[in-house]
Amino acid sequence: MNLTESNLYEELRTFLQEHQVSKNETQIEQHSHDESYHKASPPDLVVFPESTDEVSAIVKVANAYQTPITPYGLGTSLEGHVIPYDHGITIDFSQMNKVIEVREKDFLVKVQPGVTRSQLNKELKKYGLFFTVDPGADATLGGMAATNASGTTSVKYGVMRDQVRDLEVVLADGEIIHTGSLAQKSSSGYNLNSLFVGSEGTLGCITELTFKVYGIPEHIVAARASFPSVNNAVEAVVSILQAGVPIARVELVDEPSMKQVNMFSETRYQEQPTLFLEFHGNEAGLNYDVEFTKEIVADHQCEEILFEKDNAARNRLWEARHNLAYAYVHGNPGKKLMVTDVCVPISELAGAIEHAREKVNELELNGGITGHVGDGNYHILLMMDMDDPDEVNKAEQLNEQIVDYALQRGGTCTGEHGVGLGKMKYQQREHGEALRVMEKIKLALDEKEILNPYKLVHQKKTRL
Template sequence: MSVKDSRLVDELGEVVDSHRVTVNETILEQHGKDESYHRPSSPDIVVFPESVGEVSAIVKVAAAHHTPIIPFGLGTSLEGHVIPYDKGITIDFSRMNKILEVREKDFLVKVQPGVTRSQLNKELKKYGLFFSVDPGADATLGGMAATNASGTTSVKYGVMRDQVRDLEVVLPDGEVIHTGNMAQKSSSGYHLNSLFVGSEGTLGCITELTLRVYGIPEHIVAARASFNHINDAVEAVVSILQAGIPIARVELVDEPSMIQVNRFSETDYKEIPTLFLEFHGNEAGLQQDVEFTKEIMSDHNCEEIVFEEDTAGRNRLWEARHNLAYAYVHGNPGRKLMVTDVCVPISELSGAVQHARKRLEELDLIGGILGHVGDGNYHTSLMIDLNDYEEVKRAEIYNEQIVEYALERNGTCTGEHGVGVGKMKYQQREHGGALKVMEKIKMAIDPNGIFNPHKLVHKKKEEQK
């Protein structure tokens, strides 16, 4: 341990109980990686605060020493967001995991950042409510806000940014602010909620969230629709949306992915391109939606459509979808999962998915295409051998090609995973002059560049002179 690190540990031990400040190598390694393929790098120190006051004090110590701060939830991110390449102090929010208030009449809940999605929904169920954002991983709500997470239900309920009413944030000088309030709408001031949601820990530490929640639907129906051709499946989604059917989830799983689903989840689904769907509403209304959907599926050469109305059947279907990443990992030992993530306008979706499939085959890569196609967001799950330089290079070429395809059609390089380090090279291409505005915001709020440096935007003060 360096003299500086030793001094930092001592000072941090004065503002947080010393047993919650650690330089244990195992813990440092755990906080030096996420679920991505990006190179790990351990922080110097990990601190476990229990209150906003402690977070503010930690940040003030770090600011005094110009030491980087990296907020950490559960490490489920996929673009290296929490990897501290500049070392420094990782703030682990796992001890700030309390559900502070449920305001059922306002359809709001107030939570600390370490609360997970499943933990919140377990509590909300007592009130007949649920939180809608479902990224698959049981991520923390603070991390989900930091990356503007979305997932399977965003087609109906929106993404994380749409659920945030207020955030409590510790700024890089230790000041604590609130970015919103509990009102349903406001025309007062800049929209700071949207500034901090998706900022990936580069502007502040989120220490409390006030979130919108929803009543549990009276009736839920899930379905699995199988097609011989992936373009038929995608065009069916476009037709469903054009018809105005209020679908809650619509997920695409291609043929290679369905093979992985059956092997891992021990299901016997058809191993052809498949849509997983879900409808929320009242029973009478849903019956009309289901019948209309059947007609649309038939028009697009659907081979089979199977509906699941009981809870066990629906859970089996969505567990299979959510476990798909683990299915790929389990089915390809010795390889690392790399997940691409782009989003295009709905009208461009069919061509984008066909392009992704064609390039996957041409580059001879192992993987499958899936995604939240109801909002134009799709992924390719690639299984790569990190020890095979040529294969890694082909995977990087593939990622660049589908990103370029999306950007050429006015899409985005990341629909939900965030920028982190993996997508930084596309920021100028996507945002143009607006990137300079982001850099100015970063410099105004964090002039010393200590909050999650070299992520999202990375220009240092001296580089902007």
């Protein structure tokens, strides 16, 4: 076929309305980057489907034209997932933003992919329910499934993959499938839910999601605990987990990051390595957990532990924690954010964070360490001047060293941000021969390689 770009536009316009297909400069620019340091690259067209059938029709056209497809939620990704390096069509899911069904009795909700986390929680509150996965950014549910997002509450409730019961997916040929069912568990067929969660738009476009939600806990207590060193804080977390305390959140924020928090959020928290903690449960069990935790942190030289029992103070605490990345961006105008994202077995966490701090200091970089330490997942937040090749080079060296350290100890190069473009170079090192299995699956499901090219797995064609 020898079809031009304008033919493509005309073809899409046969079933999409004018406002649904955009070549508008602002739209093109907005869909050419994410929230990270990764280089921008524009799509040729942005489309705004309003139904699964429209997505299917768009993908069929793209397939016929061999045009790349990049699914787009809100662009909050940190590894370039939504940047269309091979141009083509970006599918923006913002118009597919309905909460379709809340099945209270089953603790299930069905949504379109463009629904955001905060929109969903607002709706769920009416039913006394909440959605647990909390990556900080107010991402779309489609995007969160595509990257297997997680965050502060995963230590208790699990990651995105643990919540998903069923996805509706449009495949590379436009066929529509369902990857699961509404049953709590199943041993029927290969588990496609978990394959498509985290596949970053490289195997299909998610057009509907059904997943687990939870009853709002009877009691919630949050706390801030400060320690003389990061090491003390991390050792305290390991002891809390060892003791079997069913902690709901346990976040580390180091000293430089506490300074950023206070500056941005206008809080006056102590500028010491700090754990932000949260407990969920019935009152009796929770009081027991809280007392036990107090003893444990005291054993690890905790200097102060402050509890926030009322809603407002608790929300302020978590908002401050969530705004940390924005605090760095805000505090460093003109610079771009790079965040490392390794996850290590908990027994290796203290060593890993110590190593990370050493490397940051050695390279004379300005970086804060924070993390979902109950999962062994931590981040170094770096603000880079992209025009300073020396600084960029150092940041890349750091990332490399952090990843190597983690992989040598049974860890992973990305705990929650995903591979996108940024972590592709580590896939062979992490997965070895298993990467061949991933490539085979990719080619079996997307033989023309039109789905989010240059992301997650290496591909045979080299169009870049």
